[in-house]
Amino acid sequence: MSIPYRHIAVEGGIGAGKSTLATALATRLGTEPLLEPFADNPFLEQFYLDPERYAFPVELSFLAQRYKQVKAALSARTLFRDALVSDYVFAKSDLFAKITLPKTEYTLFRNLYEVMAEGMAKPELIVYLRPGEARQRAQIEARGRSYEQDIDIHYLRKLEKAYERQFKAARGSRVLWVDTSKVDFVANSDDLDGMISLIGQPWKVGVHHVAP
Secondary structure, three states: OOOOOOEEEEEEOOOOOHHHHHHHHHHHHOOOOEOOOHHHOOOHHHHHHOHHHHHHHHHHHHHHHHHHHHHHHHHHOOOOOOOEEEOOOOOHHHHHHHHHOOHHHHHHHHHHHHHHHOOOOOOOEEEEEEOOHHHHHHHHHHHOOHHHOOOOHHHHHHHHHHHHHHOOOOOOOEEEEEEOOOOOOOOOHHHHHHHHHHHOOOOOOEEEEEOO
């Protein structure tokens, strides 16, 4: 299949279906997806139990993981090599840190982030999935990660607002805000085809609110 973008990032809140869609899209394109190794973060489970104590180490760990992973993927790619499909944008690190860290720790984090973000290639297309609160909760429950089951709905809403602020302007990329509240691209192949067809359209730089 042909998609006019060589660097695509799938984003969304916790449990939105980012990894599932990124994997399916990469498979269609004949490449390997770049998936966040969340299980490798040694502080993640502790963070959900005690956010104030573990926010800084969890965010630093994610920052380092994402930096190394994206840099390695971009350096391995050539003009005529595989497309890059990831289930996150690098700016996700800063977005989460703004929410979870107190001001003094965020200032230090931001200094490190700016050094790492300098020169980092931005996706040509960002696909933001919006399943809605009820669907998001159901998907979090269905994937069965014990430490996610008691996530505060207010935290999920804060993340949604943070993503809205982050992507309210395109900043050189094409941003698709996709309403997936009535889409099941896991169980329904037609829904998946519809999503991939939507992604493959020749979008102009800017922010687009769409539904499959």
